[in-house]
Amino acid sequence: MRTRKTPVLALAAAAGLLLLTPFAPAQKASDPAFKVKLDFNRWHDCDELAADMRRLQAAFPKFLKLESIGKSHNGRDLWLMTINNPATGPESGKAGMYIEANVHGNEIQGCEVCLYTIWYLMENYGRNADITRLVDERVFYIIPTVNPDGHQYFMEGPGGNARSGHVPVDDDNDGLFDEDPPEDINGNGIVEMIRKYVPGQGNYRISRDNPDLLEPVPFGEKGDYILLGQEGIDNDGDGLVNEDGPGSYDPNRNWPSDWQPNYVQGGAMDYPFQLPEAKAVADFLKAHPNIAGVQSYHNTGGMILRGPGAEAVGEYPQPDARAYDELGQNGERMLPFYRYIVIWSGLYTVHGGFIDYTNDGLGIVSFSNELWNGEQYFTSPALKEQQQDPSSPIAPAQSRYFFDKYLEFGEEYVKWTPFDHPQFGRVEMGGVWKKYQGRVPPRFMNEELCHRNMAFSLYQADEMPLVRLDDAEVERIGGDVYRVYVDITNPKVVPTVLAKAAQTGTVRPDLLLTEGRNVEVLAASFVDSKTVHKINPSVTPLVDQKDLKRILIRNGQPGKATRTAVLIVKGSGSVKVTYDSVKGGRASKTVALK
């Protein structure tokens, strides 16, 4: 609860009432006057993330449903927020946008983007027309952290080794599991480097450019320092330091599309969905086939990634690549310093990654944004130009130190300080960056990161397929035989069925259903444009299926396109035509035969 204490004792009784409300009284002239105040300039641990989700849920109970989809290895809940307006229909009839973050425990700012997205959608519903429409048309599934064990380990500990989840792995093959993690001996919350001053006998020296930095001496010279490795102790007495910390696998390689064993893909574990967190997420996704968009936030580098993760999988079919390119290229315009790239060719090869599974295994358009790019420290053209000058204090090698000193007031860099080490004697420890520097933005820049990335995901959500039956016409051929034209439109970028999903059968095909008491469908075909077809009639291929009252459309409805179904029907009364897609919703049109 974030109610402020007031010094006026007389208000204490009123405060009792205020506690029942999840927000402070609105200030009249504020713009906007938000119901729930959240902070996006600091990093939240698991409990705080969950508490903020509970506050949001309490403030917007009509739209928000908070539930746990399962437990992590250490027993933490995987909290899912569902955003749906029940007044516009149940979840299952709407295309769903699934957003998650933090599969790598140390990649924490995505959690804040998730929280920001829930908050922003709710605070702006009814205030902003676009947001209102989006919330009415779509459903959002948001899991701020899918690796709470890794997240909490990162937040509580020195920050190293937190990419993994916490299913124990015997990293050093000694039959013991996770028995020798890194330690913070001097208790400052950081695992530091250790150096020893050995005048004229070392192989390192103080950098000429920056007294905080050590640099190796040139060939043939001697320095004053040697490095003695990382802070830590040999917990298991095997002669090795910090060789078996918690977990040590990659939770983003445990997914069953192009999954490969450990020797091909490091960190894959022994079989897909071995990890309880991956299993819980997969079970949720399988139970929600309406999900048509996925975003999995990572850090770092400023990327809008799509699959395939490995070259051997093969580039996506052209219609799919076209939809991805449209979204990704607009994403680049919304996210300065982010590049839209394919994982294997632009980043590195990934086998068994999450978004490979959601695209290849589930037929969902999927992106993974690598949040934050170091280019964003100094963004103006003038400063970029100045960075070209190696003697500038913001030249690439120096810029982090400059930024830390003047914009973060020395918050992030740990300077060398003397320490009496139990094994090495008098040494100095330091020379490292704290865990919040580098992969996450400076705290004061996080809200912009949250907003821009949310905007991209909302754009993706808006471009999920949405089926409409716009126009229907009936034309009498003779007797009780009619030609019925029904225009099927998907005004969005994404097709109702991805071409790859159609090839592999991972999404239920779309269905064109015809109902009518006395109606028989004699023949059916589809034309790309009714107008062109009427001006210049051409022979169209007939639908080669037996049951024409339930036509399977495996390749779905393309994006940004209207096609016309042409049904030759025999009968009387009225005909109801329904286009039913799993990811683009369902639409019907009834016409009278006359």
Add this chain to the structure above:
Amino acid sequence: MGAASKGTDVTSPLCPFRANPPKEVGVRRFLTGFHRPAALLPLLAVLALGLASGPAAAQGPAGYRDHAALTKAVQALANANKAVVRLESIGRSAGGRDIWALEIGGPGPVPPAQRPALLVAAGFDGDRLAGTEIALAVAGILAKAPASEATVYVLPRLNPDGAEGFFAPLKTGARTNREPYDDDNDGRVDEDGPDDLNGDGLITVMRVKAAGGEYMIDPEDPRLMKRADPKKGETGSYRLYTEGIDNDGDGFINEDPPGGIDLDRNFAHEYPYGQPGAGPHMVSAAEARALMAWIVAHRNVAAILTFGGSDNLIVPPTGAGRLGPARELDLVRFADTAVAAARAAGFIQTGGAMGRGGRMMMGGFPFEMPGGGGRQAPRAAQAAAGSEFSRFMMPDRKPATTVAPGDYDFFKAVSDKYVETTGIRQPLCVREPRGAFFEYGYYQFGVPSFSTPGFGLATAEPGPARRPAGGAPPDPGAAVPPVQAGRGAAPARQTGAAGGGGVGGFGQAGGGGPAPAAAAAAPGIDRQVLKWMEAEKIDGFVPWTKVKHPEFGEVEVGGFKPYAAANPPADKLAGLGQAHAEFAAYLISLFPRVRAASFEAEGLGGGLYRLRAEVENTGFWPTALAQAVTARSVKPTMVQLGVDPGAVVSGSPKTSFVQTLPGSGGRAKFEWLVKGKPGQAVELVVRSEKGGSATARVTLK
């Protein structure tokens, strides 16, 4: 008594330890370990008695067991041998049946979970019940003479739901589990299974006279069908289907039967993405998941023997490391091919927009977007951007798909022993092994891993099965699965009707694809199977009889009976159980066994000591196969000195690892200089994941 004397002859090939007796080492140390060949003697004696008394003495009732009877049998075995056999359920099938696991191990100093173990697993395919019975027989025999230094796990039936089909009133011969599955992806689940048209309680094959059909009656045996070869001037006049009708009125017959996932296609080595029966993804089936969870928790499993549809024991891998070609019944395969068209139907082609000839096709075909949406060509450069750099920086590794050259001899030797022990020289029917559990066992789990149908022919007929003498590599394509159009098939086939399966020719809009390679590369084993059935007096073939069909009119129903070619006659089971128990004992005798062959200390003065040790593998197999080293799936053997790390002055580190130690006496040497005190006892621990562990002690003087 010849057999009995065989049992006490420790020079027999059953006991390779004899060739490398443990060397005597210094008196100041004592060893614990598993290098005592005598420990196997009681087992050999029991085996010998079993052989001497013949199949009649084999345990268990003749015949095949359903789940209830299987449950009783494993419970009875566990109850009768409480000190030796433990029973647990490793999980439940989709239908809620327990998947049983027996742990067999005699009393000994090391708990069974830490001893090197043989896993015997069976019953993956719902139509192969023989493996379950053989596995039970193996369990019963080995429980009578349990090893004190090895463990045997027997999982007799991984797919209990599938096996129940054998006992159902209507016998379909289905291999799959019973998880509901939309095989043809039409939005309806399990809606069009087979139907017993001739009322014999068996689902066989239906042949329909049709002009333009692809099949003809085999002129050499009118019971059989062959694909007409136009190049030979042959004209087909039949279509083939499995017995049934078009239940859901979609124009296809039996395209979505009850179930399921073909369990032995659901594992992670060479998983056949999108193939019929493979399921939605690897390790998706509850049964597969239960087995994977179990085996990764049982790293002491040092070898795997499965009874299943594939074989690498009767016919070992070739010198190139590949398995022999699949041998499946043509008649069944031809009929199965018919449903492929159902999975391809439903790709809508549009017309009209671009004027005459304007076509739009989706799904990997040339694609012209009508007005709008086609702002620019997809970025071909997108995928290529940086690709050269990516390839250079991170060359993509590929998983191994052939037996490592360093492991080949082990497979060959075991196969030779298998043929000698069982007398089986040729398998009857064999499936190609993509996604099979035993392949996972070798390529990913990293242990010697075998599969056999458990029965076969006593004589090898020259033919496609046995590779020619001289070991010429077979057709490289042979290990490739039969191509079947369908879910996940290559895009070029998706509108083509493979095999022309539709009742009225539906789904043939694409003009009919190329003939499926499966049918083209027919191994022609049907005649051989008929001969086997005649010789074994198996009533395994239903003669063709005329039946009225609702869609086709008059058709003929007949063909191989379900289960008949996948299982031996029940009276053969006892003998097969004996032979495979002997073979299982042989496999156990090959386990790697580590020991400290020597461990000595020498005082150098000034509190400094030189310690020397030699670690030896007295077993036959190395502590890790070549593939296990490649796959890093078997932990290196650890050699650890029980001193404070700071006491090690020089030499080997306190903890060392040996990637693999060859068998038959392979050794690794270690030397440490340590600081110590007179009278101090120093312990050496040797721990191998598959070869047990050993401890040695020396006292400093």
